[in-house]
Amino acid sequence: MSTALSTQIQLVARPHGWPEPSDFRTVSVEYGDLEPGQVRVENEFLSVDPYMRGRMRDEKSYVPPFVLGETMTGGAIGRVVESASDDLPEGTVVLHQYGWRDVVQEDASGFKAVPEVPGLPLSLYLGMLGMTGLTAYAGLTRIARLEEGDTVFVSGAAGAVGTAVGQIAKLLGAGRVIGSAGSDEKVELLTSKYGYDAAFNYKNGPVREQLAAAAPDGIDVYFDNVGGDHLEAALDAFNDGGRAALCGAISVYNSTGTEPGPDNMVQLIKKSLTLEGFTVGSHLNLAGEFQELMTGWFSEGKVAYDETVVDGLENTLDAFLDMMRGANIGKMIVRTSTPGA
Ligand code: NDP
Known part of the structure; x- marks a missing residue:
């Protein structure tokens, strides 16, 4: 058991027009020892998506607005590095929605284990396979x-x-x-x-x-x-x-x-x-049917993909804005640097 520092990006003001860096802040959060049932996950990839712009507005929609002063939520994939849950042992690859941060520590029920597909990057779970x-x-x-x-x-x-x-x-x-x-x-x-x-x-x-x-x-x-x-x-x-x-x-x-x-x-x-x-x-009821078809197409070499990968959690906002401007080909992805590296 150990403590861990997590760097997180939070929305602090609702953008008018294009989002500005001043609408966000970066904070450091210290996680204590794991509680029973919790896991600590180091993220490898984060997703930046157009729908996030909608959630920055204070408007009723199909998903609630982001809460000011809280960490931006969204799709991410990482690996369990410490576990107090039998469901997700250390080393498990997990998908989650805890968003723009390098490390997250929460109850195991907030994460979904996914298998590693040989030859394909984990980031595909945020794109073509997700x-x-x-x-x-x-x-x-x-x-x-x-x-x-x-x-x-x-x-x-x-x-x-x-x-x-x-x-x-x-x-x-x-x-x-x-x-x-x-x-x-x-x-x-x-x-x-x-x-x-x-x-x-x-x-x-x-x-x-x-x-x-x-x-x-x-x-x-x-x-x-x-x-x-x-x-x-x-x-x-x-x-x-x-x-x-x-x-x-x-x-x-x-x-x-x-x-x-x-x-x-x-x-x-x-x-x-x-x-x-x-x-x-x-x-979401189609997820199983879709996964089966898509992994089949991948294994038969029938699907091509591109990812535009931006390195570093600190560049997440730029990656989001660049995606909104069209700098990406295929899925825009942020690769978070390994904490302490
Ligand atoms: P993309 O990877 O397609 O990135 C956004 C792209 O939008 C940019 O690369 C840019 O490409 C294009 N774009 C930006 N501004 C304009 C413009 N004014 N006119 C035309 N194209 C523009 O994002 P996603 O694939 O993640 O999302 C694509 C769309 O699907 C979005 O509208 C998103 O909200 C929607 N979506 C909806 C979901 C749903 O459940 N309904 C789920 C996921 C996504 P270019 O260089 O070609 O301009």
């Missing part, structure tokens, strides 16, 4: 009700969810998959590595025009990570009976006011469209 992949799978299969041969359009296509959506869509029988992303490098990767049939850089011209050119026969499914002009363009491009899975609207997450809605909602009537929003938390 909530990110499940979001893509649930959105495609349960919300957009993907059918064989569908033409699928994905916005935010080179990000964590987007790279999963394009590949899963193809593996489940989509006909043509079209993606949009914010740089020429990302667009090139979409077609060369991620199985997209066509892709465009939304910064190079109006999305409406670029999508119409990439999908001359229209689209059947739209997986929306962005909202705004992308959703508007998708409504115009839809074939009759088209379905949109509304997953995210990152184009407005840092807005300080209200944003105008699509100017073409009448398309929903003309084309009998379905737009349905969802959150992955409502589809």
